[in-house]
Every structure is written in structure tokens, then in C-alpha cells.
Amino acid sequence: MTRRLTAAVALVALAVPVLSSCTENAPAAEGSDGDGRTLTVSSSADACDVSATEAPAGTLRFDVTNAGDEVTEFYLLGEDGLRIVGEVENVGPQLTRQLVVNAPAGDYVTACKPGMVGEGIRSDFTVTPSDEEVQVSADEQELVDAAESSYQTYVQDQSDQLLVKTREFAEDYTAGDDDAARALYPVARTHWERIETVAESFGDLDPRMDAREADLEPGQRWTGWHRMEKDLWPQRAGDYTPLTDAQRRTFADGLVADTEELDRRIGDLDFTVDQIANGSRGLLEEVATGKVTGEEEYWSRTDLWDFQANVDGARVGYDGVAPIVEEKDPELASQLELRFTDLQELLDAQREGDGFVSYDELSKQEVRDLADAVNALSEPLSRLTAVVVA
Numbered sequence: 001m002t003r004r005l006t007a008a009v010a011l012v013a014l015a016v017p018v019l020s021s022c023t024e025n026a027p028a029a030e031g032s033d034g035d036g037r038t039l040t041v042s043s044s045a046d047a048c049d050v051s052a053t054e055a056p057a058g059t060l061r062f063d064v065t066n067a068g069d070e071v072t073e074f075y076l077l078g079e080d081g082l083r084i085v086g087e088v089e090n091v092g093p094q095l096t097r098q099l100v101v102n103a104p105a106g107d108y109v110t111a112c113k114p115g116m117v118g119e120g121i122r123s124d125f126t127v128t129p130s131d132e133e134v135q136v137s138a139d140e141q142e143l144v145d146a147a148e149s150s151y152q153t154y155v156q157d158q159s160d161q162l163l164v165k166t167r168e169f170a171e172d173y174t175a176g177d178d179d180a181a182r183a184l185y186p187v188a189r190t191h192w193e194r195i196e197t198v199a200e201s202f203g204d205l206d207p208r209m210d211a212r213e214a215d216l217e218p219g220q221r222w223t224g225w226h227r228m229e230k231d232l233w234p235q236r237a238g239d240y241t242p243l244t245d246a247q248r249r250t251f252a253d254g255l256v257a258d259t260e261e262l263d264r265r266i267g268d269l270d271f272t273v274d275q276i277a278n279g280s281r282g283l284l285e286e287v288a289t290g291k292v293t294g295e296e297e298y299w300s301r302t303d304l305w306d307f308q309a310n311v312d313g314a315r316v317g318y319d320g321v322a323p324i325v326e327e328k329d330p331e332l333a334s335q336l337e338l339r340f341t342d343l344q345e346l347l348d349a350q351r352e353g354d355g356f357v358s359y360d361e362l363s364k365q366e367v368r369d370l371a372d373a374v375n376a377l378s379e380p381l382s383r384l385t386a387v388v389v390a
Helices: 138-174 178-194 196-200 205-210 225-232 245-266 273-291 303-328 330-348 364-381 384-389
Strands: 038-043 048-050 054-056 058-066 072-077 084-091 096-103 106-112 121-128
Touching (some): 038 106, 048 106, 058 072, 058 084, 072 096, 084 273, 096 273, 096 384, 138 178, 138 245, 138 273, 138 303, 178 196, 178 303, 196 205, 196 273, 205 225, 205 245, 225 245, 273 303, 273 364, 273 384, 303 364, 303 384, 330 364, 330 384
Parallel strands (some): 038 058, 054 121
Antiparallel strands (some): 038 048, 072 084, 072 106, 106 121
């Protein structure tokens, strides 16, 4: 889940959901590419100015510039304002980042999220039908079909395993077998973290399942994994009152029910190559803004399990589209292979048994080395989607 930026993090910079008042978009206009599919976005503290209110169906490019003083992010949401079609995070002040998505005709919502509070500055956006179709060779279409089918199978498999392990965790937790629950906690969450960007696309489920205490909005009820994490590792929680048996049952039942709903919704999903590429990039951003800083698993200190799982998911996403990248940009493909390998070697050095050492056992230099490797991979990975859909 996207997180608030803390002073300890300057790795890539972070942003989290926000909604203030809406701002009007500019009138429809052609983008810099001349066909209306390249748009500019200016995000400030109180505005989200998109260069057009509509664009023709196809590959859209949003060049997002942060004109404000706080880290921001930009979303293209489905008509319901919940489903995430595409997002670009970690846009620091005065920086520009690009979001590339393949959008069919329909109604959408754009949202800038400065300040990391609320739901964002939102406006309606329309993708109009277009007769222009991207011509893809039979060979390339075969690669695209294989990538989409493979990733769909992977996500469904991870969702299925998440549901099994979550039920086991909930049973141990409600039975008061804390040792077993603590041992299973990072194992179960591995399956969540591998498909985290997919889970985040459901804007109602993600806050219920994965919100940290530091992320809560005023009046928001805290539920999900991290609520139970705090209860299982109370030694880090200071003056903490353990949950009652009835409260444990309530939280566990809620998490299982939400996981069952997530599994059901994932079964209805199809994935496109731009979503796969964007998801790979997004998973690495999750590493940069939470796992490598030790902010994700504040009580359990199992951040390296999550770190590895995010890298697993990013790698699987990339591997699926790699044959396309190798055809279109072999230099980028070679660079990504090298950077993934370098990062994995650093992670492997922290293994202990079937898992990893506690985050607290990392030295400052080891944290810096991991952060540097993440940043080194982030740059070429940020170019992945544009190459895949070119």
C-alpha cells in the first residue's frame, strides 16, 4: 500500500492518497504527439491541471510535473473512482515522471494526490473511440498473448495461496497460538506482496487489509494485517493493551472475508502488457518507499520477506514481457537483467533458514547498499512500459 513519506526516506520519495476540492481540467486539446494521446499534468497543493479532458483510445502518455512543495502522485482511475487503471508515484517537487497506459474508450477519473492525505484532487476524463489501431505483427502478438496469459495465471496462483495461508494464520491467531501465528505471518504476506499492485487496484479492499497505523485518516477504523501484527509483537508497542479473544476473532474474520473477496475479484481480471509493465515498476516502488526503509513491518521487523516478495513479483512481471523488450530494446533488456541480478545477490546475503534476518540486524551500510541497488534498477524499469507498448 502507498505510504506517507518520513524523514528517513529520500530513496525515491513517496506519496499517498489525497482528496481536496476538485479542479477543472483544461479544454480538450491535442497532446505534444499531435494525436491527442500525450498529455501534460501539473500537480500543485490545490490543483491537478490536465492538458485535456479527453483523449482518443489507445496508448496514452501523461507527463506529470510536480509544481508543488510536497511529493505527489497521479492516478488514472476507472469510472467508479476506485479501480486503478494506472498510477505514477514518487514525483518529487519540480520533477516530472511519465505514466503510460493503454486505455480503451470509456469514462475515467484523473487524480493528483499532493500532501499524502485524503483521496486526491479529481476530475472526470473521457477516452473517446478511435478508428486508429496499433498494427502488431503476428509474431509480436504471440509474445503479447503469452505474457498476458502467463501473468494472469501467476496472479491467480498467488491469490489462491494467499487465501490458504491467510485462513491458516487466522486460525492460529484466534486460537491464541501466537508462536505459530508469528511464524506464518511473513509467509502468508509473501503472497500478498508479490501481487501488491494488483491488490491495490481495488481501492476499497486495500485500506482494510494493508493499512499501517501511521497511514490512518481521522476516524478511520484500523483493520487488517498490520492491526494483528501489532497485537502479535506487543513488545514494540509500548503501553499496549492486548486484544481480547472476541476482538481477535473479529479482526481475523474480517481479514479472511476480505481475502476471499480479493480472490474472487482477481478471478475476473484480465491483464494487458502495459498493466504488467506498470505493475513491475510499481512493485519496485513499494520496495523503495517501505521495505528498504523498515517502515512496512514496524512491529514484526519482517520487512526483508516483503522486500523479496515485491522483487519476485516485479521480476515475474518483467520476465513475461522480456521477449518483447529484447526485440525492441535489447540494451534495456540487458540492463534490467544485470540490475535484477545485482539486487537479488544483496538480498540473498541476508537469508536465514527459509526466510531472512530481522530488519534490525541490517547495518547502515547494508541498508544503503540495498537502497542503491533498488534505485539502480528503478531507472531502467521506469522505461519499461513505454518500450513494451511502442
